[in-house]
Amino acid sequence: MTATASSACAACLRRGYLVGQLAARIAGLLDSPHARLTGVLALPDEELVAAVGGKDRGDALAFLERFDAASARQELEQAGVGAVCRHDCGYPSQLEQLDDAPAVLFVKGAGDLGPLAGREPCVALVGARRASPYGLEVTHELGRGLAAAGLTVVSGLALGIDAEAHRGCLDAGGLPLAVLGCGPDIPYPRTNRRLYDRVCERGLVIAELPPGQRPFRWSFPARNRIMAALAQMTVVVEAAEPSGSLITSDFATQLGRSVGAVPGQVTSSVARGTNRLLKDGAVFVTSPEDVLDELYGAETQNRPAEPRRNPLVSLGDPVQRLLLEAVEGGLGVDGICAHAGLPVQEVRAGLSRLEAAGHVRRDPLGMYRRAAGSPQG
């Protein structure tokens, strides 16, 4: 099945468009901080109209009456968007576990839903938009490592952790899967539109709302339930309290999926949520291996091997080890010079070698930090 063919049946398609039609009404009903999605999206068409339609009820019923699946399919084709409904064999069966599973998924991109439907392992990597450099680094490495091990990495294309998860996955040549809270043809947030394009080129963008639909506040938690349901395991990298990422992990817990969290600094506000998750018994995730261990068990033979970087520099070299230690300690170049007792020329050259070997990375303003996942010295 290619993404652009609309194989959804007419009833499901009508349901998908009805949700789009009523999105603004649902917003009015749900957009108070304490309202939960529970139930609303599980209602059958007519009851949904009755529940949220309000003064637009007449319009909505007329819409149901007049809905023309053929022209909707044509529209989708023009937008380059495919639609997969729950009666379709391409529909990811793990979503059926949701009481309010979306009747139809709108998809865009070159990728294929097939592997997901066939229960290929899939991991959701989610976290804060206001991520720290540490969080981004770890996310990138998790995304890269999991994709390299052949897993599908699903995330939400949001700023910060989500985007970095996609980048890591793309880095490893994996197929990124992005679940959006708006129509699948809308790069949201706009800042990530280039990333959106790359995800479309290589992977798949999924949405519950039909094309052209803007996001609503309620549609993000709704998107999170899809991510949680799609993935066998949800890993939260950084999350404040409360946050959307914790909503995702709540959904995952409710569905009986595993939840992992990456430990953070106790003083950091974006680590509060993840540290709490760990306290509550989430899987302790420090590397892609921890995720693989959880999914496949530590000793299983059939677990995919995670390819390692090839260390060009032997860390047996004491100078390199010293430099790496200093970078790990968060020192600047001056600090590293003092720590290693070396002239700055040698330190700069040594750091370049470490960078080439993938042990350290440099941000655009030239600050070095330890690359996550580099072989431990």
Add this chain to the structure above:
Amino acid sequence: MLACVATFALLGVDSREVTVEVDVRRGLPAFTLVGLPDAAVREARERVRAALLNSSLEFPLQRLTANLAPASMRKAGPSFDLALAVAVLAASGQVPAEAVTGSAVCGELSLSGALRPFRGALATALGAREAGYRRLIVPVENAGEAALAHGLDVLAVPSLDRLVDVLHGRWQPEPARPHSTRPDRHMHGPDLADVRGQADAKRAVEIAAAGGHNLLMVGPPGAGKTMVARRLPGVMPPPSFEEALEITRIHGVAGVGDGRLAAERPFRAPHHTTSPQGLVGGGSHPRPGEITLAHRGVLFLDEVAEFSRPALEALRQPLEDGFAEITRGQRSLTFPARAMLVAACNPCPCARPAGDCRCNDVDRLRYGRRLSGPLLDRIDLVCQAAAPPAAELVDQCAHATERSATIRERVVAARERQRHRLAGSEALCNADMDGRLTRRHGALGDEAAARLLGSVEQGGLTGRGHDRVLRLARTIADLAGRERIAAEHLEEALGYRLAAPVGLAA
């Protein structure tokens, strides 16, 4: 009767000859001034009248017409006063007309008849010498600066009546001598040895000075970025006589110099609120901007992310071409602008130390965007400036840090190698090398070549970045006195290169 006196008007940082013609006719007493004078020039009539009368000279009660030729050029400023007064004296027969031939006259008059200094004495003197004048008459205060132009007799005159004595041949002042340069320049100017810590920034400054590379310093506020940048002119090779003349001329025109021959390269640090015109020059009578004032020296942009986008955009062309072209109305002026750029910024918008940083992805993205674009294109090196640890600050015993003079010796030697290698090409230093020259002179050792190939393959280096790293490695090898770039030179250069601009890595 008609009399003509030569004087000079500033045009950008050059001067153009202006002939002051005064015609005295019988008629109702009047003084008309034509030839596109601005308000200050028109007021010259009043100053001339009062100065003549107060110097016991006669102001002719006749019909006076003065013309400033060429009439098509706009004239500004008070430096035409003295020429106008001399022309009136000659036209009314109070001084012999032939006494002023071959002389140019420049200066402002006070009502008492004393002479006041004007801006741009050296530019005027150079213009006069070029126009073939033997003698330049200027106020005493300007004489030292004007006398820097060799091959021209500069007469320093204190007042109008003394000038009349000169023209009558009653007094023959000694030709003025140039101000001596500051006796011992090493005693002046800040020294890099005064800076504690900052090993990385110091090394970067040395490389930048040796190859003429533009530099970006990243560090928290108060780390000492400005302190290090201010010391950069001290490690650059001292200006040659011609360069010093250029610097002095520009500073004279802008009125920021002291009239002495510049002994050091200029250091300009405009505030980040400076307008585009302030940076590259402008105004209705275009004045040099900061980049021109930094010509042959250092332009330091602190908090570079805070500069307005148009201001940074305006710097692009001058940095590229080495001159700034200003077009106002029908005229277009060219200001020299060959300055090294040193920019400084904070590691992130909140400027707090790494642990307390509260910036999120979006903030950093936005900050990076403000930096990227026009300016980062021109940056060859990025270095870190970290606040030195407290122990080092308090430590009283003088550390064996290098003095600027020692570093300067290495820089001069490196520049000498470059000059030798680049002889016959457009480029003066490694930073000037274009792609072709870079490839020709960037001979890599085997190990270094393999290393560079590795970086390109890894995707961390674009085509443009590749050339930049090679140029930088060339300079580092020059500092080490090597003709062939070795692996360690290349590795060091890779360490200082600019990583991909923030927010562009999707």
